[in-house]
Amino acid sequence: xxxxxxxxxxVRTYIAVFIALLALTMVTVAVSYLHLEVHEAIVxxxxxxxxxxxxxxxxxxxxxxxxxxxxxxxxxxxxFFAALMWLPxxxxxxxxxxxxxx
Amino acid sequence: MExxxxxxxxxxxxxxxxxxxxxxxxxxxxxxxxxxxxSYILLRVSAPEWPHGSAILNVPLATLNTxxxxxxxxxxxxxxxxxxxxxFSRYRMFMGLTFLMGVGFLIIKSIEYGSxxxxxxxPSNSTFFAIxxxxxxxxGLHVIGGMIVNGYLWGPGSRMWKSAPERFxxxxxxxxxxxxFVDLVWIFLFPVLYLL
Numbered sequence: 001x002x003x004x005x006x007x008x009x010x011v012r013t014y015i016a017v018f019i020a021l022l023a024l025t026m027v028t029v030a031v032s033y034l035h036l037e038v039h040e041a042i043v044x045x046x047x048x049x050x051x052x053x054x055x056x057x058x059x060x061x062x063x064x065x066x067x068x069x070x071x072x073x074x075x076x077x078x079x080f081f082a083a084l085m086w087l088p089x090x091x092x093x094x095x096x097x098x099x100x101x102x
Numbered sequence: 103m104e105x106x107x108x109x110x111x112x113x114x115x116x117x118x119x120x121x122x123x124x125x126x127x128x129x130x131x132x133x134x135x136x137x138x139x140x141s142y143i144l145l146r147v148s149a150p151e152w153p154h155g156s157a158i159l160n161v162p163l164a165t166l167n168t169x170x171x172x173x174x175x176x177x178x179x180x181x182x183x184x185x186x187x188x189x190f191s192r193y194r195m196f197m198g199l200t201f202l203m204g205v206g207f208l209i210i211k212s213i214e215y216g217s218x219x220x221x222x223x224x225p226s227n228s229t230f231f232a233i234x235x236x237x238x239x240x241x242g243l244h245v246i247g248g249m250i251v252n253g254y255l256w257g258p259g260s261r262m263w264k265s266a267p268e269r270f271x272x273x274x275x276x277x278x279x280x281x282x283f284v285d286l287v288w289i290f291l292f293p294v295l296y297l298l
Contacts (some may be wrong), residue, residue, distance in 0.1 A: 004187045008187075010183060014179050014180065015176070017176075021172045025169060029161065045293035048293070049293050056286050060176070060179050073129050074129065077132050081132055088140055092148070
């Protein structure tokens with residue numbers, strides 16, 4: 001099981017990703033002190049969070065070099081997750097439903 | 103009967119069984135937290151007014167918790183990398199650190215909860231606190247679950263390293279995937295609840 005050379009290269013990547021995650025956390029907090037409009041703040045915070053999440057998934061969870069079976073499961077999950085995220089929009093644009101929200 | 107494909111990859115999936123299993127489990131977890139995030143969005147857009155998280159929650163403590171959890175993610179992946187490099191003592195150190203980071207996260211979270219309880223801010227106080235406690239409480243339970251597994255793999259479970267090192271390394275990898283997912287959820291919870 002001696003794959004030391006490859007793993008050592010990976011370790012350098014993990015450390016770089018770790019530093020990037022810390023820096024992006026500071027960016028997220030710093031942006032919150034700029035007192036931007038709510039819409040702008042939401043967009044920026046979600047973009048930074050998505051980049052951070054992408055780094056964790058790609059490198060720490062090795063999604064960048066995973067097998068097809070994992071990608072297939074995750075594509076299906078992404079489709080259902082996207083549908084789930086659209087539900088509030090549908091509900092919000094439904095005048096009947098929104099009129100009944102106290 | 104021996105459990106199949108604990109070390110070698112299945113020809114059809116190209117993965118050992120536990121790895122496909124954990125990814126399917128994580129897919130279900132995405133839907134669980136996704137449903138709660140959707141609930142949060144619906145509650146927020148439907149509310150006549152919504153408090154700014156930073157006005158009523160402790161941002162410095164939550165930032166510290168974010169750093170703790172991110173650090174625990176790298177110690178977790180370093181624990182797995184140490185096993186891949188046949189260095190068991192380094193594995194024990196990194197896995198121990200990961201466990202301690204989990205403890206640290208829960209201590210910081212309990213300080214936050216304690217402060218809220220002192221000010222009589224409970225889930226029944228407002229929709230904001232109801233969803234805040236639901237999301238952070240469920241996430242906290244996931245941290246506890248991960249710590250139980252990590253603690254086992256650091257302690258009694260690590261005996262497998264002597265008898266089946268590759269199988270043990272795979273177990274650590276699977277536990278790591280779960281732990282990184284818990285970190286990933288917090289990466290979204292932190293700005294959504296505390297900063298927006």
